[in-house]
Amino acid sequence: xxxxxKIYTKTGDEGETSLIGGSRVPKxxxxxxxxxxxxxxxxxxxLIRDQKLEDHxxxxxLEIQDRLFTIESSLATDPKQTIGKKLPSxxxxxxxxxxxxxxxxxxxxxxxxxxxxxxxxVISSHCQVARTICRxxxxxxxxxxxxxxxxxxNIKYLNRLSDxxxxxxRKCIYDFGGEETLWKART
Numbered sequence: 391x392x393x394x395x396k397i398y399t400k401t402g403d404e405g406e407t408s409l410i411g412g413s414r415v416p417k418x419x420x421x422x423x424x425x426x427x428x429x430x431x432x433x434x435x436x437l438i439r440d441q442k443l444e445d446h447x448x449x450x451x452l453e454i455q456d457r458l459f460t461i462e463s464s465l466a467t468d469p470k471q472t473i474g475k476k477l478p479s480x481x482x483x484x485x486x487x488x489x490x491x492x493x494x495x496x497x498x499x500x501x502x503x504x505x506x507x508x509x510x511x512v513i514s515s516h517c518q519v520a521r522t523i524c525r526x527x528x529x530x531x532x533x534x535x536x537x538x539x540x541x542x543x544n545i546k547y548l549n550r551l552s553d554x555x556x557x558x559x560r561k562c563i564y565d566f567g568g569e570e571t572l573w574k575a576r577t
Contacts, residue, residue, distance in 0.1 A: 424530040425465035428548075431523045432458040438520060438558075441513045442566075447558065450491055454551065457484050461544045465531065480543040488550040495561045504572040506560065511568030517559035524552040 439451040508518035528548040
């Protein structure tokens with residue numbers, strides 16, 4: 391590790407943080423809430439990737455983690471400031487990849503006839519927790535985007551990612567011998 395770069399800067403000790411571009415905002419700012427929740431999601435997806443999944447799913451999850459950093463950098467950039475380099479952005483092909491993966495997994499799964507209760511096995515449960523974190527990240531990003539343009543593809547990606555995580559959870563139940571529990575509403 392470069393000795394000149396320290397993990398602690400002490401610049402956040404007063405409750406503010408810097409955006410890309412240098413502006414400072416309170417750590418409770420809705421922009422920070424949005425990208426902080428995406429960071430939480432990214433960490434949780436790392437936990438899923440560390441489970442005993444087949445290599446293809448691990449590869450897709452690694453790609454997803456990279457895209458989540460892309461969204462975080464978009465949210466962390468102050469549009470009023472000039473930065474010296476071009477940052478990556480979410481593309482339609484990133485969303486298409488998730489859709490393709492969802493369709494591929496769904497081809498091998500039984501049709502849904504009811505809502506599915508989270509659970510079934512540990513890996514599936516981890517996927518369901520990640521799905522709910524993703525939904526929260528999506529809500530916070532939408533809330534922030536209402537007054538600040540941060541890219542509609544970011545929201546679209548998060549929406550599709552939650553669908554992907556739901557289908558991956560179902561796939562993990564069937565791949566690893568769990569049991570899918572359908573919700574039976576009491577009437």
